[in-house]
Amino acid sequence: MTARDEILGRVRKGVGKGDFAQRKIDAQAWLTARTRGPQPALAGDLLERFRNKAESLSSTVEAVADRGAVPAAVARYLAAQNLGTEVVMTPDVAALNWIAHGVRGTARAAADADRVGVTACFCAVAETGTLMLLSAPDSPATVSLLPETHIALVDASRVVATMEDAFALLRAERGEIPRAINFVSGPSRTGDIEQTIVLGAHGPCRVHLILIGTSS
Incomplete structure (x- = not known):
């Protein structure tokens, strides 16, 4: 040797x-x-906290009673923002009745030319108003990253208190960490130029959340 x-x-x-x-x-x-380190005590309703934090980060939020109401809500948002009717979506949301509400959706990974992406999310964090998205064949990450507008479907039952709770849920339900985990806290932003916040610098300039399971 x-x-x-x-x-x-x-x-x-x-x-x-x-x-x-x-x-x-x-x-x-x-x-x-x-063991978990110190965590804040979140008072009040988690859904209200999540919505308030998401809106403070420049996301917009609409609440609907159930998943059947999602296509109509997406159609209303597209019309209000003059975004047309064509969207790219992750395969895990493609089974909803989009055509009945005039939304022409294609289930695939996004490309540069796509204007609107529609995704589900694994869960959401009330503490910070953040979405947790997992990469998988039925949820390609590009759909939330490339289009200028990201519409995310958030089940009210999947809103957890803290980031630690989100990872605990991931370990309990999936066992292994996926190839990529993306956290979305409102539209992409930067303050590099004269400390002026600019939205959409390196990702979507609009994030719209459809909160499913509540009508308030």
Whole structure:
């Protein structure tokens, strides 16, 4: 064994690269043993908190009673914003009755020319007014990132209090972390130029939320 081999061997041993399976077990054990740090006490109704925080971040919100009312709500928003009737959507929302309400939706990944993207979300965080979206074959990330307008469907039953609760729900329901997790807190923005906030700098300039399961 050369001096180089000996040094690299000690480095590998020190970082545990010799046994991937054991490193994975150790990492899972560490995560399981972790306790949550201090969290704010959220007073009042979670849905009201989520809506207020989302609107403070320049999102717009419409509440509907059930998923059947979603296509009509999307059609109203498109008409009010003069956005036409064509949208690209994630396959997981394509089964809704879009045609009956004049919305022409295509279920696929988004392209640069698409103006409006419609997605579901895994859950939403009341503390910050944030959406949690997971990448998957039926929920391509481009639909929420490329179009200038992002319309997101948010089930009221999937609004959790904190980011920690969102990750706990992910671990409980999915087990493994997906390839990508995207957090959406209102339209894309930047303040790089003279500290002036500009929306839509590197993503959607409009985010509209359809809150499902409440009519208030």
